[in-house]
Amino acid sequence: MRVIDSHTEGEPTRAIVEGGPELGTGSLAERAARFEAGHAWIRSALLTEPRGFDAMVGALLCPPDDPSCATGIVFFDTVGNLGMCGHGTIGVAATLTRLGRIATGTHRFETPVGVVTVEAKGVNAFAVENVESYRREAGVSVEVEGLGRVTGDVAWGGNWFFQCPKAPLPLETENIPALTDAAARVQRALARAGIEGADGARVDHIQFFGPPASAAADSRNFTLCPGGAYDRSPCGTGTSARLACLAADGDLAPGETWVQESVIGSTYRAHYRPGSGGGIVPTIEGRAFVVGETVLHFAPDDPYRTGIGPPLS
Numbered sequence: 001m002r003v004i005d006s007h008t009e010g011e012p013t014r015a016i017v018e019g020g021p022e023l024g025t026g027s028l029a030e031r032a033a034r035f036e037a038g039h040a041w042i043r044s045a046l047l048t049e050p051r052g053f054d055a056m057v058g059a060l061l062c063p064p065d066d067p068s069c070a071t072g073i074v075f076f077d078t079v080g081n082l083g084m085c086g087h088g089t090i091g092v093a094a095t096l097t098r099l100g101r102i103a104t105g106t107h108r109f110e111t112p113v114g115v116v117t118v119e120a121k122g123v124n125a126f127a128v129e130n131v132e133s134y135r136r137e138a139g140v141s142v143e144v145e146g147l148g149r150v151t152g153d154v155a156w157g158g159n160w161f162f163q164c165p166k167a168p169l170p171l172e173t174e175n176i177p178a179l180t181d182a183a184a185r186v187q188r189a190l191a192r193a194g195i196e197g198a199d200g201a202r203v204d205h206i207q208f209f210g211p212p213a214s215a216a217a218d219s220r221n222f223t224l225c226p227g228g229a230y231d232r233s234p235c236g237t238g239t240s241a242r243l244a245c246l247a248a249d250g251d252l253a254p255g256e257t258w259v260q261e262s263v264i265g266s267t268y269r270a271h272y273r274p275g276s277g278g279g280i281v282p283t284i285e286g287r288a289f290v291v292g293e294t295v296l297h298f299a300p301d302d303p304y305r306t307g308i309g310p311p312l313s
Helices: 026-037 040-047 087-097 173-193 236-248
Strands: 004-010 011-018 057-062 070-077 104-111 116-119 125-129 134-144 150-155 161-164 205-210 220-226 256-263 267-274 280-295
Touching: 004 087, 004 205, 011 040, 011 087, 026 040, 026 057, 026 070, 057 087, 057 236, 070 087, 087 116, 087 125, 087 236, 087 280, 134 173, 134 236, 150 173, 150 236, 161 173, 161 236, 173 205, 173 220, 205 236, 220 236, 236 256, 236 267, 236 280
Parallel strands: 011 057, 070 104, 161 205, 220 256
Antiparallel strands: 004 011, 004 280, 057 070, 104 116, 116 125, 125 280, 134 150, 150 161, 205 220, 256 267, 267 280
16 A cells, blocks of 8 residues: 655645555545445554554545546544545645646545645645535533533534633643643543534534734644544644634634644644635645655554554454
């Protein structure tokens, strides 16, 4: 299996460019469901030790259902599929640029939750117009063990987020272990309270916000992803959801630039236009760099062929 590794503002993406599973025909959403149901071993083998680590996001490149798209992408982490991934889309754009499959200009990528538009501004600079994003519920409060009452917004940006405007402690790198623990407690509390996204979807991404470290940024965030790792980038789908909340509160106008800073100090530039379904259509701009090209081997007698963890089929 041939993969190309990249990072987007610090967050890694591993793209499968050759040797991926055959998923049959049908919509990309249908094929993504087949991947999740029948190929759990690939998630584990690619994204856990000894080949990977839990902060990695995988991207299976596959033929698009929509012929106007340059590629179809199924995003996944160690837990399961992701509907959309902002940093991963930028990482895939860098990978396709490396392969000579796209050039400077505008391209369409198909994801299981819709088509996104990618503007390749250079070898490493890309802007992604995401799927329509919106706030589902504002001011949701939940009792969290060790933290007390925590309030935030439930919002969609291609994945489901619980966004807390007030972080439980400063958003600094030395606090990452404590922030991870606090966000995991919020994650569990939401599940216990039955707080869900549309159609019963799990709200599995937690974000804390605070003041930026850089005068050039508008906000700093910490994002806990479903697999338990924190996002090194400012989180593309999370920034999309954040813009939806700011727009709903009247705190950010269409076309106005918002600079979102991550807990490690990397940034995305973002803005939005009104959507057709009552939400907003956000654009996220960031940088990605290809860091490796690898052929992965899976020896039948390797005891850790599918990664370190429970055996997977």
